[in-house]
Amino acid sequence: MQHDILSNAFTSEETNQGSNTVVLRGFDGMGKTTLLRKAILEWAEGNLWKDRFKFVIFLDACDMSRVTETSLAEAISRDWPACSKPVGDVLSQPQDILLVIDGFEKLKCHWTIDTNTNNDWRRQQPTEVILNSLLQKKMLPEASLLVALGTKVMQNRPFILWHPKYIDMQGFSEIRKKAYFFQFFQEKWLASKAFRYVRDKPFLLSVCQNPLVCYLICSCLKWQLDRGECLDIVCGNITYLYASYLISVMKAGGQRLSHRQNKARLQGLCSLAAEGIWTQKYKFCRGDLKRNGLSDLDTSMWQGVDLLRRNGDCFVFPHKQVQEFCTSLFYLLEQPQDRVNPAIGSISQLLGEAYISDTRQLITNSYCIKHCRNLQKLSICIENDFPDDSRIFSRLYFLSNFGDRVDFFRAICDKPHLENLNLRGTSLSLVAVRELCETLKHPTCNIKQLNLDMCKLSPTCCDALASALVSCRTLKSLSLDGITLDYLGVLVLCVALGHPDCALHTLGMVALSKA
Template identity: 30%
Template sequence: MVDSSSYGLLQYFQKLSDEEFQRFKELLQKEPQKFKLKPLSWTKIENISKEDLVMQLYTHYPRQVWAMVLNLFLQVNRKDLSTMAQIERRDKQNKYKEFMRNLFQHIWTSETNTYMPDRSYNIIIDRQYKALLDIFDSESDPTTAVVLGTRGKGKTVFLRKAMLDWASGVLLQNRFHYVFFFSVFSLNKTTELSLAELISSKLPECSETLDDILSNPKRVLFVLDGFDYLKFELELRTNLCNDWRKRLPTQNVLSSLLQKIMLPECSLLLELGESSCSKIIPLLQNPREIIMLGLSEQSIYFYCVSFFKIQLGVEVFKDLKKNEPLFTLCSNPSMLWMICSSLMWGHYSREEVISSSESTSAIHTIFIVSAFKSIFDLGSSKYKRSQLKTLCTLAAEGMWKQVYVFDSEDLRRNKIYESNKTVWLKMKFLQIQGNNIMFYHSTLQWYFATLFYFLKQDKDTYHPVIGSLPQLLGEIYAHKQNQWTHAETFFFGIATKHVLALLKPCFGNISFKTVREEIIRYLKSLSQPECNEKLMHPKKLFFCLIENQEERFVNQVMNLFEEITVDISDSDDLGAAEYSLLRASKLKILHLHIQKKVFSEIYDPEYGSLENFKLDQNCSFMTNFGDGSLFCTFLQIPQLKYLNLYGTDLSNDVVEMLCSALKCSTCGVEELLLGKCDISSEACGIIATFLINSKVKHLSLVENPLKNKGVMLLCKMLKDPSCVLESLMLSYCCLTFIACGHLYEALLSNKHLSLLDLGSNFLEDVGVNLLCEALKYPNCTLKELW
């Protein structure tokens, strides 16, 4: 019996005469070959019924069935059937588009507040929009694209606008017949499903069947949003499946789709944030990137004059621009929205809002206090605090359970009833997501979840889901729990006199003493050698300290560590590391890993031609950070005895910057590891000059193309009486026996060198004999020769 998904095709077969149907089957012998597919055997279809042929076609050619059938209708002179089928399919596609247009128009107007006319928003996203068109051009093969950017930069808003424009008939019409939009975090409570079920949940009743929709997968695009909040770990898997009808664990379905095992001819458009990017990108095949860079100065202006009346908007923009740190934060749309909303509430003057918004935590606090005053202005601080606590409990429970979409039971369990929900919606703390509720922005959930620990009292009822503060700190700093990615910033930001002073008029006295003590106690335990857990994310800690900015507390935290390993992946990381490490007075060992991409900015047409851009941004170490300021910063720490830059490309200019910094009187580096830094022979001369009168006792130059000339320059340094170098590592440096002649002379003069590593060079017997001769002299201090 033909199932409902194949019934549409059977209707057209019923209109064929017996003679036409026979001819259709004969032609069917050749048609699959056009698609490089194996034809059905004649014995199988010679006497087959129309119902059974439909089943055979969908079984053997699910993705090509309609393309073949429409061609064959023309070949049996039934153009009318071909035309009728195309019109019917197009009508059903248009009905789906209309359904999506209505849905996303509602989402755009009710759940996506850009606070500006669409024409202004279109100007802001013009570059990303053009990139989207370029990636998914009408003739393109199946493509995977990712929308990247930090939280609050507008990735989801951009995807919603793209979905609305497609459904409205103005975007990618010639490319995709179907676009499906899924917020993957909504699947956190779903342990098992099939892709068929997932797609069906988005289809109106009048749509084509799934078989028909997926019979032309090149015309299907999946838009997947919210990976940062997905509870499941998606990773490279071997237990993947290509059957989109089969029920599987949710993570297997998503992994199969991302890794192009399931529906490989479909296209993908993903939103990836800071937490998910490094995990999801490796699963994808040649992803194209669309970068959300945040708001430009012009965009901030558009936003302000759209949010307020034009004249007031201009004044707000000018005041924001005068405050450079705050204006930088305003490039994040969510931050700008909170600032403008706080001004709109009218409970603080413009000067108070702008002068008090000195950190992300302060901006959130002013926004929340302003909203509370607008609704509960006459209520006591005790009452306001009790109301606030219910919201904080919901947020904290959600974070511990990795839940970001809440149902009515979640709200009731946390004493948020219908009247409360209405108030929180009005205050823009919560928003409606279909039949459920979410926090208006993810950072609000983090803020409220963090504030829970400041409001918590010993007499409070035990909550079985919410962990203790030490447990939470462990999740943040010693484990890899993405849901707390930014909450730690609020712990340090709220634990300041400034933020608690902002909270006090509305919620009464709130102390940071307990929170700070727990932070110090936990971080101190991580710094102990016997502790099994280690500080896995020092960068997170650095950004938290910048958020706090209270000098005494920052110094107290940084003085807990004698050894730190830092991975710097962008200029923001660099600034945070500089601020924090300068306050690490007890630091003795610093492992510094700097990714190449730090030294080449994302191309912006405003920089000029791409050719000139590439010439300027040549990925040289320190290109964009001015005169070796990084070295000067780190090497001013007198306790720093060990510096390892292994694997970092160093140009001659940068070697000179490094050596200049090492000459500083405050620099105490004794071990310098410069292995595999692409150091040239010429750079050896610079290094040799600085080593005279320096404190460095151990120097490693392994795996660099120093050659004989470089060693000759180093040997001049070794002959100087003021050189205190005790060990020199030169393995894999492209040396020959000629270098041994220079080393022979240096060994006879040097009074301190006790270890020399020349492994894996081309010294030959001649070179080794020269070195052995030097060892015979009583004034040669060398004890180890490798």
């Protein structure tokens, strides 16, 4: 479906209307990068945009960011075939160029419109300026852009694109899920058996919305089938799925090794992942692997189970989210005497200011938050990623103990430096709101600013919120912009605000009431 939309995205009619910037938008793991690369291959084979573009150029924003200063011409020339037309001649015909840009999710830059832009593609300048200039159509304005952006990037950088046309990546239907399984498994009877197992597990079937999750599940099941085991994936939440995937990996690749050897291999892999997160590196050379304790034999084992993949002369994880999960494990496995890589910071450094944008990150960061005494600001925006968000929010588990049920909000109770909690745009169930309010009333909680803008609160949440306003002595600022409540809900809040024990100084609210 998205492929058909892409084929018509750059018609002459669309371009004449100013829509020569197309954004492929979706959550991480939805297959944006795969679709971009497939589109480039189809163009090269003459099956896509045949009469529209003479040149299609792929730019990896993350790779480009490794160079402090460069020019657009120089950045393109690094991978330019020697027999091709000179880059300068190509860039002098921008109306015939499609620039395909990927990798923005891996960058930490925060750009604003009309800031640090330049239109000279020959000039040496910071990579950030080049990318910013391309996105804002200051550089090569006549060229067409096809950009992949994740949901988190769109939230952080909403104004950097010039008149974009959006193509949303949709989750898999059950038919597409089944098709993925039959493509993954070479034998039809194995595919049928694996898909029947998933279809009988409502949680697994519901999270099979994108290629990444389907890949994790299919990999687990394949390794279990290869070993003749009964199919079994723990499916309490997404973290359990990643844990099942990793357990299956270790069984597949390390069955002949001792527990100590397997742990050492896993520590090396997780150290590599953590170094990459800290240094914004997602491609690793053999020197990087050796520095983190991975021998050639270790690397071969991780390649054999597809947890490391060859990318030219380098190695990559199957997906950025897999690398992030391994980074979380690094802090679980680490002992005080293990710290040997100076590029990897501590949990406190990592979470001096935490931004969490999906349920998986919320769960995997719970352990870090629990042990981070210096956390000052916590921003969470978790949208309705799963059909039953109330169940996800009411059952949160720390990675420190997979069987120990610990509520997330209690992890922030004893953070004396945490004064700013931003939950803007998060879908909160009644259970989650009640737990939040109990946290606010806890004597060790020191939150002074709470942002609940656009939080989709139900009217029944007002009783708990009102109780917290009366009992919490530290809360000074509350923002409720964009929340629609009925008359009774507004009345309950007004009574709480008028209570003599309410310590609130600032209340922000727009479009609060509902007739």
